[in-house]
Amino acid sequence: EQIKKGSYDHFMQKEIHEQPHSLTTTMRGRVKDSGVLLGGLKEKEYLKTIRRSRRLVFIGCGTSYNAALAARPFVEELTGIPVTMEVASDLLDRQGPIYREDTAFFVSQSGETADTLLALDYALENGALCVGITNTVGSTLSRRTHCGVHINAGCEIGVASTKAYTSQIVVMVMVALAVGSDQISTQVRRQAIISGLSNLPSNVSEVFKLDTEMKELASSLIDSESLLVFGRGYNYATALEGALKVKEVALMHSEGMLAGEMKHGPLALVDENLPIIVIATRDACFSKQQSVIQQLLSRKGRLIVMCSKGDASAVCPSGSCRVIEVPEVADCLQPVINIIPLQLLAYHLTVLRGFDVDQPRNLAKSVTTQ
Ligand code: G6P
Numbered sequence: 001e002q003i004k005k006g007s008y009d010h011f012m013q014k015e016i017h018e019q020p021h022s023l024t025t026t027m028r029g030r031v032k033d034s035g036v037l038l039g040g041l042k043e044k045e046y047l048k049t050i051r052r053s054r055r056l057v058f059i060g061c062g063t064s065y066n067a068a069l070a071a072r073p074f075v076e077e078l079t080g081i082p083v084t085m086e087v088a089s090d091l092l093d094r095q096g097p098i099y100r101e102d103t104a105f106f107v108s109q110s111g112e113t114a115d116t117l118l119a120l121d122y123a124l125e126n127g128a129l130c131v132g133i134t135n136t137v138g139s140t141l142s143r144r145t146h147c148g149v150h151i152n153a154g155c156e157i158g159v160a161s162t163k164a165y166t167s168q169i170v171v172m173v174m175v176a177l178a179v180g181s182d183q184i185s186t187q188v189r190r191q192a193i194i195s196g197l198s199n200l201p202s203n204v205s206e207v208f209k210l211d212t213e214m215k216e217l218a219s220s221l222i223d224s225e226s227l228l229v230f231g232r233g234y235n236y237a238t239a240l241e242g243a244l245k246v247k248e249v250a251l252m253h254s255e256g257m258l259a260g261e262m263k264h265g266p267l268a269l270v271d272e273n274l275p276i277i278v279i280a281t282r283d284a285c286f287s288k289q290q291s292v293i294q295q296l297l298s299r300k301g302r303l304i305v306m307c308s309k310g311d312a313s314a315v316c317p318s319g320s321c322r323v324i325e326v327p328e329v330a331d332c333l334q335p336v337i338n339i340i341p342l343q344l345l346a347y348h349l350t351v352l353r354g355f356d357v358d359q360p361r362n363l364a365k366s367v368t369t370q
Pocket of ligand 1: 061062063064107108109110111112113116159160161363364365366367
């Protein structure tokens with residue numbers, strides 16, 4: 001086992017650090033200057049069917065659901081098709097409507113999660129086109145869906161998903177680029193995203209320079225009972241996923257929240273003790289996040305702000321927040337960068353709190369029962 005871990009102490013740590021490589025393999029042979037080529041969607045005019053769908057439905061559980069949520073804004077933007085999010089078990093509980101005119105995307109690292117597979121059976125029965133996004137070639141999901149895209153992130157062993165998450169987002173970006181490739185109005189935007197994809201692995205490598213800083217942050221949070229993470233827009237999913245990582249491995253209560261909802265309840269929790277991470281990297285929501293930070297500071301909130309490099313004084317002019325500066329990339333790719341400091345934080349917090357990193361209590365890598 002130690003041989004497989006190489007120079008790392010844990011699989012989760014190794015898999016976090018593998019991301020520049022796993023993202024490269026996810027994109028290999030698929031991203032060209034001229035556009036994106038996805039072999040799995042080429043046959044039988046699947047792309048055309050997806051373009052004609054009246055709705056896209058994203059279905060998954062846990063981290064895979066969060067990856068789909070991260071993809072929602074840019075998929076809507078680049079395809080012009082509305083996206084509905086479904087937690088697999090909830091879709092089944094509600095027997096929510098799925099139509100023949102829908103395309104359902106099933107996102108699953110293992111391709112064996114029982115709830116996701118049952119939701120797949122349900123969508124097939126209802127006549128939707130079913131697309132699988134999975135890391136596991138030959139998995140039940142990849143066999144039962146009509147078509148799909150493998151994420152090619154390499155085997156993931158740590159129960160907490162890390163490299164699969166970022167590769168799932170990148171696959172969804174590629175799907176959005178491919179589905180939207182017939183739209184002239186978004187051509188310049190698509191080109192900018194394509195060049196952003198090419199630089200993404202090196203930008204991810206940059207983030208590892210924050211490792212010591214995240215370890216220090218973890219040691220300052222070691223005794224906290226709870227941690228809130230506020231995000232919005234492209235980074236709402238980052239808030240949910242960052243909080244999920246902290247919850248599942250560091251066994252600390254943590255909630256990811258939509259910053260736009262802050263004043264509708266969560267604000268009541270704010271005091272000088274509760275640590276709050278606010279994601280405020282540059283995108284169309286930046287000024288709204290600046291005002292969220294001001295509102296939290298005026299309630300004496302204990303803030304940790306994630307911002308784009310060089311923005312420390314723009315997000316926290318008073319200097320009273322702890323600031324994490326990350327490289328700025330194309331706004332829709334920023335979630336791939338922003339989750340990494342939070343993965344590192346969850347990792348260090350777990351080690352410092354003395355919990356099992358790769359096998360968190362009560363959790364399984366793949367939940368194959370309902
Ligand atoms: C379990 C794992 C999570 C994972 C979820 C979905 O709960 O502990 O890390 O995100 O299942 O798994 P999947 O293989 O479908 O992505």
